[in-house]
Amino acid sequence: MTTMKTVGLLLALLIIGCTPPLNLEPQMNGQQLAFDRKKGNCLACHRIANGESPGNIGPPLTHLSTRFTHKDALVTFIEDPTRFNPETSMPPFGKNNILSHQEIQMIANFLWTLPATQTIIP
């Protein structure tokens, strides 16, 4: 009887041990979300401080706090830039569910903190 219990307990422990913890995927920070090709991939088009091999389709992302009145306006822009310029080639990240609202906020937080003087890798 006790052996049955022990076996049962061991099995239970084994099962718990094998179940992957929820949220296995490490949380990306704002910079990672902006740089990652499967996420924002903003470097495809923009130069961003410390970002390697950027494209040159959009303007360099610096001085954003002087370009937008507040951070929420930056979030709104990234959600759907076609609202501001229907001809733009920048994808509507929020509207087309490329990024979640939370991810866009994290990217905006990251971009907002970039000092304007920081070097841009060409």
Next chain:
Amino acid sequence: MTKLLFWLLFLGLLPIAPSTATPLNDQRTLQQHFFTQFPTLSRQDFANGVYALDPDAKQSWLAIEQFPPYEIAIDRGKKNFFTPFKNGQRYQDCFVDYQQGISQHYPYWDLKTKTVVTLSQAINRCRQLNLEAPLKPTAGDLIALTAYLAFLSRDQPIAITIPPVPAAQVAYQQGKDYYHQRRGQLNFSCASCHIQNAGKRLRTETLSPLLGQTSNWPTYRLKWGRVGTLHQRFIGCHRQIRAKTPAPQSEVLRNLEYYMSYLSNGLPINGPSVRK
């Protein structure tokens, strides 16, 4: 009688053809647009796609051309071309002018079947006429045949015609609309990258202009590690923007090829070639 019918059709068409957006005007406007944007490039240069704009890429391409990786495909195509079918006929009986080069005339509007016919399809029509099974659009044997025929057409100017019948104009217009419509999760049109941002860089990739995008096919892509078709490249660009992919040789892609090739009229055929 048929002649009369033709003229009636032809004249009947004239009033509805708008004076500004005819295919010929599209072609002149677009070619002029790119000649102005890239004033140092000659008409021939545009046939080299991205190499015309990126000197580093051009250097590595010229190095690869020392031992062209598409040569095997040309040889295989040549062999296929002269191998008789079971009924004793050969491809050359279908394509009597092959020696002068025929690729520059494809795709064309077929008045009988009222559809755009690509070179790949014409090869399959020849097979069916001779009671052979058609080859799959991506079959190595078919790609090899088009490689051989492109090789025979090298330096011949692209010469696509759009006959003055409404259905042909519609096919051209569908191709044009497709090129300019946004699609996919990333919301791009072909024009967003290859007209609006031609010459700019997407990460490290320089974007080629629409002018000249059809001249170098089939092409050996380093990424594929083999010679592939224009329609496979189209499909790759659809994937990039997370869009639904049409099938190779589908009507959508044939009309797209018709539009794009017509706009590149006058540029030399230089396939098969090499791309990254």
